[in-house]
Amino acid sequence: MAKISRRTFLKGMAATGAGVAIAGKMTGGQYIYPDYEALAASTAPEEIKYTHCVMCNHGPKCGMKLILKEGKIFRVEKREGYPNNLLCAKGISALQEIYDPDRLLYPHKRTTPKGSDDPKWERITWDEALKTIAEKFNQIKKDYGAEKVLFMTGDPKEPRSALQRLAFTFGSPNMGTESSTCYKATELSAKLTYGPEWYTASSLAMGGGPSPGKTSVALIWANNPAWSAPFSFNGMRNGKGSGTKYIVIDPRVTPTVEALADVHLQLRPGTDGALALCFGNYLIEHDAYDKEFVEKWAHGFEEYKEYVKEFTIEKTAEICDLPIDRLTEACEILANRTGPIVVKGSAAAPHHSNAVNDYRARILLIPLTGSLDVPGGSTIGSEPLGLDEWAGTFEFARSGDLLPKLDHLRVDREYFPVWADTDQQGSVQLNAIPEYVKTGAIKACLMLGGNAMMWPQSQEYQKAFQDMEFVVAADMHIRPWTHNYVDMILPAAVSFERIAPLTAFGRNLFLKEAVVEPAGEARPDYRICCDIGVALGYEEEFWGGGKDAEENCLREVLLTLDVGVTYDDLKAAVPNPIAVPMKGEAQFKKYELGILRPDGKPGFTSPTGKVEFTSEILRKYGFDPLPVYKEPLNSPVSTPDLYKEFPLIMNSGNRVPIYTHSKEREIPWLNSIMPEAIIRLCKKDAEDRGLAEGDMVRITSPVNKEGIVAKLEVTNIVKPGVIDMFHGWSKANINLLIARDFDKISGFPPFKEGLCQVEKA
Ligand code: SF4
Incomplete structure (x- = not known):
C-alpha cells in the first residue's frame, strides 16, 4: 500500500464527469473546481436538479435549483416554490465545497x-x-x-x-x-416546565416567530437570525409594522437589533435569568398575568411569586447593567400587551453555568402571559x-x-x-x-x-x-x-x-x-x-x-x-x-383537550400534570426546584479580585454570516471575506489598552494565561467591557480560554460568561 503525505493523499480521485473538455476534469490527479465561466459558455446541454442547502446545518433549509453541464454543477439558483429559498453567501458557496481540491476521497x-x-x-x-x-x-x-x-x-x-x-x-x-453544546438545554428546560414528552417540549423550547396581527409582543432573546439562520429572518420581520412590539435582548448591537428592536436591552452576558425573573415579578406586581391559567394549570406559582419579588427593576438593572428607564419601558410593554407574546430563544441562549434555570425563567413568561398554545403565542404543532x-x-x-x-x-x-x-x-x-x-x-x-x-x-x-x-x-x-x-x-x-x-x-x-x-x-x-x-x-x-x-x-x-x-x-x-393532510382542524390549548398526555387526560406530561414553575424532577435530583438566578461563576460580582486581572467579559459561541462553526474555512469565496480570526472590542476598551483596528492581540483568561492571538476589530457592535469572538478557528481557538464550568443540570458549557484580558500581541 502506497504511503502518502497529508497533502498528496488529499489529491486524486476517480473521474466524475470524465471527458469534460474544460477545467473541472481530472488534472494532474487533482479533484479541482470546474471552470464555471467556461461551462456557462459551453454549448453542452443543461441538466436541472433540485436539492437543498445544508451549509448552515439548520433545519429547515433553503431550496436549490442546480444547473449542470457535462455532469458538473456550474450554477446554483433559488428554488422557486420551495418553502425556504433564500440562498445566502454560504449557500452559493456550496459549489466550492463539493469541488474542493482538498476533499477527503478515500479511507x-x-x-x-x-x-x-x-x-x-x-x-x-x-x-x-x-x-x-x-x-x-x-x-x-x-x-x-x-x-x-x-x-x-x-x-x-x-x-x-x-x-x-x-x-x-x-x-x-x-x-x-x-x-450537547447547542440547543438541547432549551429542550431540557421545556421538558422540566411542561413534561418530558419530546414533541411538546421541542415545539415550545425555542419559541416561534411573531404572527402578524396576532402577536402583541415579541421577546427576541439572544437570537440573531440575520446571521445565524438567515432563512428565518424575513419571517421574523413579518410582525414589524403589524403592531407587534419587539424587545430584543442581546449584549451586541446585531443586525437583528437594528432591524427589529423597539427596545434593545444590552445586558451583561450571563445575567439573562435575572432579567426574566424581573419581567415575571413586574407582571405579577402589576396584575398583568393570566390568573385563570395560573390557577388551573400552574404548579409552584406561589413559591415562584415569592422568589421573583427580589428582582425589582432597580436591583435587576444593577445585576444586568441596564439603564433603569429602558428596563422599565420593556416591562411596561409586556404588562400593557394586548394579546399573546412569543419568547424567541436560540440554541446559544443557554451557554451559561446556570443554563437551564436561566432558560426556564424565560420560557415561564409564556404561560404567565397566557400565551401558551394560543394563536399568536407559542404553539404546539397539531397532529405531529x-x-x-x-x-x-x-x-x-x-x-x-x-x-x-x-x-x-x-x-x-x-x-x-x-x-x-x-x-x-x-x-x-x-x-x-x-x-x-x-x-x-x-x-x-x-x-x-x-x-x-x-x-x-x-x-x-x-x-x-x-x-x-x-x-x-x-x-x-x-x-x-x-x-x-x-x-x-x-x-x-x-x-x-x-x-x-x-x-x-x-x-x-x-x-x-x-x-x-x-x-x-x-x-x-x-x-x-x-x-x-x-x-x-x-x-x-x-x-x-x-x-x-x-x-x-x-x-x-x-x-x-x-x-x-x-x-x-x-x-x-x-x-x-x-x-399529508391533517385528519382534523388545527387545535389550540391542547392541554385542555387531553391531547398532550398519553392517557388522554387534560394537562401536561410533567410529574404534576401542570406547568411547573417549581420543577418536581429537579427537586427529585436534589436541585432547587425554582428557576433560580445565579451569578456567573467568574464575573465582576462573584470574583472581583480575578476581575481586576481579567477585566473583560467573554462572549463567544455566536455565529457569523459566512461560516458555520469550524466549517467552511476551506471555501475560497467565504474565506476571502473573513480569512483570519477576529476579536471585537468597543472603541473605549481598545483605546484603554492602546490598541487600534487591525492590531494582532493576545486574549488570555484565568484558565489559559498563554492565550490565543487574533486580529482586533474595533466596533460598536459589542457592549463596553465585553469581547465578542467567533469560535472554530483552529489556530485561535477561543474554547481554549473557557473553563469546563458546566451547568450542573444540562451539562452545557459557559461560552457566554467568564473573564478575559486583551493585550497587544
Ligand atoms: S440560510 Fe444560507 S446557509 Fe442556511 S440553508 Fe439557506 S442558503 Fe444555506
Whole structure:
C-alpha cells in the first residue's frame, strides 16, 4: 500500500464527469473546481436538479435549483416554490465545497501513534476499513460490553437517526450529538416546565416567530437570525409594522437589533435569568398575568411569586447593567400587551453555568402571559407527523424498541442524571467525554463529522480521543485538530451527493435528489452506517448495506411513518412535495383537550400534570426546584479580585454570516471575506489598552494565561467591557480560554460568561 503525505493523499480521485473538455476534469490527479465561466459558455446541454442547502446545518433549509453541464454543477439558483429559498453567501458557496481540491476521497488509516503532528495517513480500501472497524468494535463488545463504544455525530446533523439505529442495534445506548453544546438545554428546560414528552417540549423550547396581527409582543432573546439562520429572518420581520412590539435582548448591537428592536436591552452576558425573573415579578406586581391559567394549570406559582419579588427593576438593572428607564419601558410593554407574546430563544441562549434555570425563567413568561398554545403565542404543532428531530422515526432509529432495554447502560446518567432521565430519543450528553474515557466507561468511538474544538478546554477531548482504544471518523475533509487523534478516517459524501434524510416542511414531505455521484470513494453517511452495521454482523437490519442502503433507509422511514406515502411516490413527485393532510382542524390549548398526555387526560406530561414553575424532577435530583438566578461563576460580582486581572467579559459561541462553526474555512469565496480570526472590542476598551483596528492581540483568561492571538476589530457592535469572538478557528481557538464550568443540570458549557484580558500581541 502506497504511503502518502497529508497533502498528496488529499489529491486524486476517480473521474466524475470524465471527458469534460474544460477545467473541472481530472488534472494532474487533482479533484479541482470546474471552470464555471467556461461551462456557462459551453454549448453542452443543461441538466436541472433540485436539492437543498445544508451549509448552515439548520433545519429547515433553503431550496436549490442546480444547473449542470457535462455532469458538473456550474450554477446554483433559488428554488422557486420551495418553502425556504433564500440562498445566502454560504449557500452559493456550496459549489466550492463539493469541488474542493482538498476533499477527503478515500479511507485512510494512520501509521504513527495518535496525537503525533503527522499521522502519515495510508490509503486503504473500504473492505479493509470495514473489516478493521468490525474487529475492533466486536472485540470491545466481547471484552467489556457494547456500551463501551460511543457513537457520535457533529456536523452534518442529518445522519442522527441512522447512527442511532446502528448504535442501538449493536447494543450501545451511548449515541450523542453536537447538540450537547447547542440547543438541547432549551429542550431540557421545556421538558422540566411542561413534561418530558419530546414533541411538546421541542415545539415550545425555542419559541416561534411573531404572527402578524396576532402577536402583541415579541421577546427576541439572544437570537440573531440575520446571521445565524438567515432563512428565518424575513419571517421574523413579518410582525414589524403589524403592531407587534419587539424587545430584543442581546449584549451586541446585531443586525437583528437594528432591524427589529423597539427596545434593545444590552445586558451583561450571563445575567439573562435575572432579567426574566424581573419581567415575571413586574407582571405579577402589576396584575398583568393570566390568573385563570395560573390557577388551573400552574404548579409552584406561589413559591415562584415569592422568589421573583427580589428582582425589582432597580436591583435587576444593577445585576444586568441596564439603564433603569429602558428596563422599565420593556416591562411596561409586556404588562400593557394586548394579546399573546412569543419568547424567541436560540440554541446559544443557554451557554451559561446556570443554563437551564436561566432558560426556564424565560420560557415561564409564556404561560404567565397566557400565551401558551394560543394563536399568536407559542404553539404546539397539531397532529405531529411522527418524524423525529432529523426526519427519522423512533421505529427506524430503534429508539422505541431497543433503547429502553439499553437505557440503564447510559454513560451520562452518573454525570447528568436530569438530562439522562428526561431523554426519550437516545442522545447522551457528550460533554464529559474526558471523564467517560478516564474511568473506562468509553473505549472506542465512531464519529460522523465530529469536532474536538467544539468543547471548552478542547485539548482534554483531543486527549480523550487519543486515549481510546480505537476511534474512526467520517468526514469530508481532514481536520487535524480532531483527526490527529483518531485511528482511521472515512470519506463522507457532501449534501449534493446524498438523498437522506427526508425533508419535511410542516406536513409536506420532500425527497432530495442526489445531484452528482459521490466523488472518489466518498459514501453518504446513511450508507456508512449501514455498511458498518453489515460488517458488525447485522446484515438484515441494514438491508445488506451497499449502494442502495440510503434508499432502503428512506423506504423504512416511510414505512414506519405510516402516512400512506412511499419512497416511489416521493421520487415521482420530485421536485414537488407530497402533502399529508391533517385528519382534523388545527387545535389550540391542547392541554385542555387531553391531547398532550398519553392517557388522554387534560394537562401536561410533567410529574404534576401542570406547568411547573417549581420543577418536581429537579427537586427529585436534589436541585432547587425554582428557576433560580445565579451569578456567573467568574464575573465582576462573584470574583472581583480575578476581575481586576481579567477585566473583560467573554462572549463567544455566536455565529457569523459566512461560516458555520469550524466549517467552511476551506471555501475560497467565504474565506476571502473573513480569512483570519477576529476579536471585537468597543472603541473605549481598545483605546484603554492602546490598541487600534487591525492590531494582532493576545486574549488570555484565568484558565489559559498563554492565550490565543487574533486580529482586533474595533466596533460598536459589542457592549463596553465585553469581547465578542467567533469560535472554530483552529489556530485561535477561543474554547481554549473557557473553563469546563458546566451547568450542573444540562451539562452545557459557559461560552457566554467568564473573564478575559486583551493585550497587544
Ligand atoms: S440560510 Fe444560507 S446557509 Fe442556511 S440553508 Fe439557506 S442558503 Fe444555506
